[in-house]
Amino acid sequence: IIASRPPARPAGGGGPAAARAGAVDPVCGMSVAVTPDALSLEHAGRTWYFCGTGCREAAAADPQRYLAPSG
Numbered sequence: 001i002i003a004s005r006p007p008a009r010p011a012g013g014g015g016p017a018a019a020r021a022g023a024v025d026p027v028c029g030m031s032v033a034v035t036p037d038a039l040s041l042e043h044a045g046r047t048w049y050f051c052g053t054g055c056r057e058a059a060a061a062d063p064q065r066y067l068a069p070s071g
Helices: 014-018 051-059
Strands: 020-023 032-033 039-043 047-050
Touching: 020 051, 039 051
Parallel strands: none
Antiparallel strands: 020 032, 039 047
């Protein structure tokens, strides 16, 4: 597990919704904070966010495995 800082609140307010911006790691299902320094990967026009390097590497090695089924 990688320790992380809590997400910073945007200047000028932002409210509770902005403080809870997050995503779900497509590999392990963990909730992750979407921050400028978050681990991410661009694929098929989407940005995926990850809890750690192992999940990011797994998705990069086989992205089709983690794409949501369509329709």
